[in-house]
Amino acid sequence: MTVFLRNRIASSAIPLLFVVLGVFCLARLAGDPVDLYLPLSATEEQRAEFSAAHGFDQSIPAQLWDYLGQVVRLDFGESLRTGQSAGEMVLTAFPATLQLAAVTMVIAVLAAILVGSVAAYRPNSAVDRFSSLLAMTAASIPDFWFAIVGVLIFGVSLEWLPTSGVIGGPEIWVLPIATLLIRPFGVLVQVVRGSMVAALSAPYVKVARSKGASERRVVFGHALRNATTPVLTVAGDLTIGLVNGAVVVETIFGWPGIGKLMIDSILQRDFAVLQAAVLLTAVTIFALNIVVDVAHALIDARVRQPVQA
Amino acid sequence: MPASTETETRAEERPADDPALEVRGLCVDLHTAAGTVRAVDHVGFTVRRGRTLALLGESGCGKSMTAQAIVGLLDPVAEVTGGSVTVAGTDVLRLSPGKRRKLAGPVLSIVFQDALTALNPVQPVGRQLAEPFRIHRGLSRRAAREKAIELMASVGIPEPRQRARSYPHQFSGGMRQRLLIAMAVALEPDVLLADEPTTALDVTVQAQIMRLLRDLQTEHRLAVVLITHDLAVVAQRADDVAVMYAGNVVETGPVREVFAAPRHPYTRGLLDSVPEHARRGERLPAVPGSPPELSAIPAGCVFQARCPLARERCVTERPVLAPVGAGRSAACHFSEELAHA
Numbered sequence: 001m002t003v004f005l006r007n008r009i010a011s012s013a014i015p016l017l018f019v020v021l022g023v024f025c026l027a028r029l030a031g032d033p034v035d036l037y038l039p040l041s042a043t044e045e046q047r048a049e050f051s052a053a054h055g056f057d058q059s060i061p062a063q064l065w066d067y068l069g070q071v072v073r074l075d076f077g078e079s080l081r082t083g084q085s086a087g088e089m090v091l092t093a094f095p096a097t098l099q100l101a102a103v104t105m106v107i108a109v110l111a112a113i114l115v116g117s118v119a120a121y122r123p124n125s126a127v128d129r130f131s132s133l134l135a136m137t138a139a140s141i142p143d144f145w146f147a148i149v150g151v152l153i154f155g156v157s158l159e160w161l162p163t164s165g166v167i168g169g170p171e172i173w174v175l176p177i178a179t180l181l182i183r184p185f186g187v188l189v190q191v192v193r194g195s196m197v198a199a200l201s202a203p204y205v206k207v208a209r210s211k212g213a214s215e216r217r218v219v220f221g222h223a224l225r226n227a228t229t230p231v232l233t234v235a236g237d238l239t240i241g242l243v244n245g246a247v248v249v250e251t252i253f254g255w256p257g258i259g260k261l262m263i264d265s266i267l268q269r270d271f272a273v274l275q276a277a278v279l280l281t282a283v284t285i286f287a288l289n290i291v292v293d294v295a296h297a298l299i300d301a302r303v304r305q306p307v308q309a
Numbered sequence: 310m311p312a313s314t315e316t317e318t319r320a321e322e323r324p325a326d327d328p329a330l331e332v333r334g335l336c337v338d339l340h341t342a343a344g345t346v347r348a349v350d351h352v353g354f355t356v357r358r359g360r361t362l363a364l365l366g367e368s369g370c371g372k373s374m375t376a377q378a379i380v381g382l383l384d385p386v387a388e389v390t391g392g393s394v395t396v397a398g399t400d401v402l403r404l405s406p407g408k409r410r411k412l413a414g415p416v417l418s419i420v421f422q423d424a425l426t427a428l429n430p431v432q433p434v435g436r437q438l439a440e441p442f443r444i445h446r447g448l449s450r451r452a453a454r455e456k457a458i459e460l461m462a463s464v465g466i467p468e469p470r471q472r473a474r475s476y477p478h479q480f481s482g483g484m485r486q487r488l489l490i491a492m493a494v495a496l497e498p499d500v501l502l503a504d505e506p507t508t509a510l511d512v513t514v515q516a517q518i519m520r521l522l523r524d525l526q527t528e529h530r531l532a533v534v535l536i537t538h539d540l541a542v543v544a545q546r547a548d549d550v551a552v553m554y555a556g557n558v559v560e561t562g563p564v565r566e567v568f569a570a571p572r573h574p575y576t577r578g579l580l581d582s583v584p585e586h587a588r589r590g591e592r593l594p595a596v597p598g599s600p601p602e603l604s605a606i607p608a609g610c611v612f613q614a615r616c617p618l619a620r621e622r623c624v625t626e627r628p629v630l631a632p633v634g635a636g637r638s639a640a641c642h643f644s645e646e647l648a649h650a
């Protein structure tokens with residue numbers, strides 16, 4: 001297992017380096033980085049001063065070397081808006097997004113396993129058709145629409161829930177999570193159903209029944225674990241979507257996460273913060289992929305061990 | 310005691326030697342998109358403890374479906390529409406699913422043919438072998454594990470304690486089949502059904518598995534139903550044989566007698582197609598044509614289209630399984646002709 005983990009981390013080192021280089025190029029491909037960092041109203045003197053202070057007057061290889069050094073120290077410069085360290089700002093905002101994503105995915109996966117398994121247990125039954133319809137609808141609803149309608153009904157009309165913000169009790173979580181939840185839930189129900197239908201028709205399920213196993217044991221003890229591989233892969237992908245694309249939800253609900261920070265940085269041309277945010281998100285995606293692979297290996301021995309005769 | 314027809318069983322009841330498994334008039338219908346077809350048509354046979362009955366037939370003749378109907382593991386498209394399956398004095402077809410589950414393992418057990426897919430790929434084999442003890446005996450995890458290790462040793466798995474932690478893909482085909490057999494006999498059932506247990510294996514390994522099955526049968530006095538298309542296996546291993554064709558039993562009796570002098574033209578055709586009866590350079594005789602589609606089974610004899618003896622009566626009248634000698638029956642209007650052929 002340790003070997004597996006080490007190999008997996010080693011194999012993502014090179015792609016990760018490309019991402020780091022990509023971010024470096026991003027700042028320079030678009031033209032003079034000084035244009036990106038400084039507002040349009042900056043004077044010539046300010047530009048020259050900034051250029052010298054950040055080494056943009058040096059050769060590209062020298063700049064790359066400095067940049068790599070900065071990345072290692074997590075030093076991305078200062079925010080133009082606040083003067084704070086960009087790295088610190090991003091790291092402060094990140095946990096809010098991660099919390100939201102983690103809670104959402106845990107609920108989505110558990111609910112999808114339950115609904116998807118029940119649907120798969122009797123394919124084409126009324127329960128199956130209803131849950132498929134539900135899943136399809138959930139997967140198709142645009143999140144911004146759902147968020148706005150949610151705010152309108154529960155926030156404005158009924159006044160049950162706050163419309164935005166992070167001050168208050170657990171009720172502040174309800175609308176953001178419901179909004180984020182709906183699509184992953186819909187997608188995952190369909191994936192769980194599909195792989196459970198396949199798993200439940202496998203010969204080992206028949207063998208389990210021939211041992212007198214209860215239906216609960218057959219479904220959750222034998223079939224489910226075999227059905228998790230595609231579910232995990234898709235769940236990992238959806239989590240990445242949540243970390244990356246919490247922009248809409250965080251903006252609508254004023255959630256101080258990385259999505260909102262990115263949007264604010266783009267709108268205010270705060271390039272240092274944006275660069276730090278992109279890099280951190282990229283690293284998170286790599287980490288998530290490793291987590292998914294490790295989970296695969298823990299669940300299925302065929303992934304972690306070579307075949308022996 | 311040879312396999313016998315329903316009428317005979319009733320005629321000579323011997324309570325002291327009750328059959329371990331008695332199947333009567335078993336019918337299985339398949340509900341397909343094109344309509345409902347009968348896959349198993351009034352199949353009946355009996356097996357006593359310590360004896361082996363072979364269900365012999367080509368692919369699609371209904372032999373596997375008969376086995377799955379007996380253990381209650383038919384796919385949802387298949388449905389038992391008639392008959393009885395008596396095990397230990399109870400008709401299991403009348404039992405609730407819960408009561409039937411209680412018999413699955415300690416009384417009635419089955420070995421499937423493809424051991425790679427029949428074992429759960431994501432569970433260590435020790436845990437799968439321990440499962441019968443957990444379910445039926447309520448043993449603790451640890452105690453069931455010890456039982457599983459004993460079981461692995463008893464079917465000839467080397468280093469069972471270490472190997473219990475391995476997964477199915479880490480075993481060879483023969484070892485996997487041993488594990489599957491071990492799992493089926495874990496609770497010493499009365500009746501063991503073996504559905505082509507050696508089909509996926511090398512010939513040498515096949516012989517080892519058949520030997521293992523025989524040893525286990527002797528040890529536990531198992532009544533064995535051996536489902537196979539292999540005439541050699543039937544000749545070596547079975548006491549009695551029931552030959553199936555298009556969902557029907559067409560001939561049944563003691564293997565030695567049936568194979569020496571078949572009384573149904575289909576059995577005859579099967580035996581003639583075995584290479585050892587042929588001479589070099591001669592074309593191997595085969596039963597001409599192929600079995601009828603289940604949706605197009607003729608009104609008369611099911612074998613009429615391929616039968617060398619077929620005549621008018623076979624088209625209009627379905628022959629019933631009738632006694633043709635001591636402990637033997639055949640479903641042919643002209644089985645007498647074969648006796649003198």
